[in-house]
Amino acid sequence: MSESPSLTAETGSDFAASEHTMKLSDGVELFYRAWLPKTPTERALVIFHRGHEHSGRVQDIVEALNLPDVAIFAWDARGHGRTPGERGYASSFAALVADVDCFMRHISQTYDKHLENTVVLAQSVGAVTVAAWVHDYAPRVRAMILVAPALEIKLYVPLAIPGLRLLLKMRKNRKTFIKSYVKAGMLTHDRRQARRYEEDSLISREIAANVLVDLHDTAARLIDDAGAIRVPTLLLAAGSDWVVKLGPQQRLFERLGAPIKRMRVFPGMYHDLLHEKDRHLVLDETRQFIREAFDRDAAPPPLLDADRYGHTRNEYDRLVEPLPWRSLRGLSYRVQRLGMQTFGRLSRGVRLGWRTGFDSGQTLDYVYENQPQGAMLVGKWIDRAYLESIGWRGIRERRINLEKLLREAVRRVREEGQPVRLVDIAAGPGRYILELLHSLAGDDLSALLRDNVEANLEAGRQLATQLGLSNVTFQPGDAFDEASLAAIQPSPNVAIVSGLYELFADNELVRRSLHGLARAVPPGGYLVYTGQPWHPQLEMIARVLTNRDGRPWIMRRRTQGEMDDLVRDAGFEKMAQETDPWGIFTVSLARRAAD
Numbered sequence: 096m097s098e099s100p101s102l103t104a105e106t107g108s109d110f111a112a113s114e115h116t117m118k119l120s121d122g123v124e125l126f127y128r129a130w131l132p133k134t135p136t137e138r139a140l141v142i143f144h145r146g147h148e149h150s151g152r153v154q155d156i157v158e159a160l161n162l163p164d165v166a167i168f169a170w171d172a173r174g175h176g177r178t179p180g181e182r183g184y185a186s187s188f189a190a191l192v193a194d195v196d197c198f199m200r201h202i203s204q205t206y207d208k209h210l211e212n213t214v215v216l217a218q219s220v221g222a223v224t225v226a227a228w229v230h231d232y233a234p235r236v237r238a239m240i241l242v243a244p245a246l247e248i249k250l251y252v253p254l255a256i257p258g259l260r261l262l263l264k265m266r267k268n269r270k271t272f273i274k275s276y277v278k279a280g281m282l283t284h285d286r287r288q289a290r291r292y293e294e295d296s297l298i299s300r301e302i303a304a305n306v307l308v309d310l311h312d313t314a315a316r317l318i319d320d321a322g323a324i325r326v327p328t329l330l331l332a333a334g335s336d337w338v339v340k341l342g343p344q345q346r347l348f349e350r351l352g353a354p355i356k357r358m359r360v361f362p363g364m365y366h367d368l369l370h371e372k373d374r375h376l377v378l379d380e381t382r383q384f385i386r387e388a389f390d391r392d393a394a395p396p397p398l399l400d401a402d403r404y405g406h407t408r409n410e411y412d413r414l415v416e417p418l419p420w421r422s423l424r425g426l427s428y429r430v431q432r433l434g435m436q437t438f439g440r441l442s443r444g445v446r447l448g449w450r451t452g453f454d455s456g457q458t459l460d461y462v463y464e465n466q467p468q469g470a471m472l473v474g475k476w477i478d479r480a481y482l483e484s485i486g487w488r489g490i491r492e493r494r495i496n497l498e499k500l501l502r503e504a505v506r507r508v509r510e511e512g513q514p515v516r517l518v519d520i521a522a523g524p525g526r527y528i529l530e531l532l533h534s535l536a537g538d539d540l541s542a543l544l545r546d547n548v549e550a551n552l553e554a555g556r557q558l559a560t561q562l563g564l565s566n567v568t569f570q571p572g573d574a575f576d577e578a579s580l581a582a583i584q585p586s587p588n589v590a591i592v593s594g595l596y597e598l599f600a601d602n603e604l605v606r607r608s609l610h611g612l613a614r615a616v617p618p619g620g621y622l623v624y625t626g627q628p629w630h631p632q633l634e635m636i637a638r639v640l641t642n643r644d645g646r647p648w649i650m651r652r653r654t655q656g657e658m659d660d661l662v663r664d665a666g667f668e669k670m671a672q673e674t675d676p677w678g679i680f681t682v683s684l685a686r687r688a689a690d
Contacts (some may be wrong), residue, residue: 102686110157117201119194125178130157130167135314138389139208142169146220147275149176149297153630156369157471159378168202175299176379182299188309189676195228209396214385216240220310229326231674233656238327238388240381243336246314246343252576255312259304271304281337282367316678318343320629321350322406323654325395329384329400334362352406397660402602411651428638437466440568441474444481452643454598456523456551463494463526476502485677486632493680494527496673497593500684501531504621505590517542518587521574524554545572575604580611588607588620597627600651609665622667626681628656655681
């Protein structure tokens with residue numbers, strides 16, 4: 096990340112913005128503004144603009160909030176304002192959420208502003224982006240303010256989203272843009288503000304179709320799983336909004352898991368609440384909430400007992416309970432199961448799943464290979480559909496993210512001048528790590544792969560031989576035996592736990608495993624771990640598929656906040672995270688803290 100400041104004073108204003116840039120993870124040079132108090136402060140407010148807009152539109156908001164003891168920052172999102180990129184385009188909505196994480200880490204590290212002392216304020220599309228960041232990355236921010244979040248845009252065209260999905264499928268990799276129908280008079284009753292909007296040359300009028308569809312899907316996921324969000328939240332809505340619907344905002348608010356939450360609807364106001372005619376009402380509410388947030392204790396209690404109480408435990412209990420025999424849902428899942436047990440067996444992948452378990456290491460290896468196979472043409476067709484299911488696509492994306500953060504951990508250890516000693520405590524056949532080791536040359540690298548299934552270890556040995564690897568050791572081991580993990584020698588400085596904890600509902604098992612790793616990994620060492628904070632096929636999996644023990648494959652999700660709390664409790668602190676485009680699987684890199 097780089098920073099390039101230049102000062103731009105606003106005439107007649109007590110709040111002067113300085114201009115900066117930083118590099119996002121893909122090298123894009125993001126532009127942002129900062130309003131820094133003359134007296135140093137620990138408190139920070141980060142503002143995220145509406146879709147189409149930019150940080151220059153925030154100056155009057157900063158002045159009106161009048162928070163002289165708070166450092167304030169605002170970005171130009173990629174493809175907006177003075178940040179490069181095609182106007183309104185991103186490779187996915189998830190890429191914008193990842194940008195938020197990158198930007199917030201930059202603010203924290205560059206200006207020494209801890210997330211625990213930071214409030215985020217976001218408008219419209221920006222509000223959905225920030226809410227997704229809070230859900231998917233579980234940052235420990237002090238509070239979140241969502242202003243007219245664009246959870247469902249009024250597109251006014253029948254079947255607009257299905258039509259866009261079809262268009263994107265037909266055009267494949269060709270970019271498609273939608274021009275905004277929104278005029279300034281639909282945003283605010285304030286004529287002066289409307290004129291400023293119309294005359295602003297940095298405001299773009301287009302949004303990429305893929306971003307619009309992803310926005311719709313992300314919003315639906317956030318509403319469905321709002322119970323995972325525990326950050327104190329203020330939601331402000333417009334009573335006469337021409338742009339977005341009020342109902343989804345109300346549903347999100349009702350389902351929020353935050354113990355401190357407040358929603359206010361402003362009757363008669365249009366979408367751009369912060370530039371409305373009576374915006375002082377909105378800004379007064381915002382300022383009060385920010386002050387209250389800074390006056391409260393920062394951190395909520397950790398979710399170490401979420402396996403016994405709360406959001407995902409209640410969901411798990413519902414999945415364990417059989418559906419009524421005559422229910423339509425029960426009938427639907429029985430038909431799916433029958434189909435997979437009969438015609439589905441023509442697919443090699445489905446057949447393997449029934450034999451070894453759909454959560455087994457052998458199944459995972461097959462999914463990684465991603466080569467449809469089956470009896471006759473229909474079997475191969477079924478296998479292709481099976482391998483293209485959203486869960487298995489997420490698994491393959493998880494592998495990419497896993498390799499990315501593993502390479503980062505190896506790079507860091509090497510920069511510290513130490514030999515790299517890897518351990519994977521539940522490696523299965525270990526295909527992904529063996530192929531990674533094959534690509535990472537160097538005599539300073541060795542790995543220990545452990546598993547509790549001898550067949551997996553033997554398959555790993557054979558693959559290691561094929562790849563010509565001599566720096567890998569295979570060892571039987573229980574991933575939940577704290578003493579056994581603590582005794583690993585030589586002490587690993589990079590530990591990997593991939594796809595394991597997601598299979599077990601009990602947090603005590605996970606805590607024993609993590610504490611064992613904390614005893615094995617010296618201070619300064621690294622932990623790479625995966626999570627599954629959400630899954631769109633959770634009930635289908637529980638009702639239709641079986642695990643490696645031949646029982647129904649019923650999973651209890653761990654929110655990202657819960658998973659990070661367990662890791663923190665063991666003595667590791669998360670440094671980075673990668674998430675797939677659908678928000679299903681996460682991979683995180685943590686560092687072992689000093690004793």
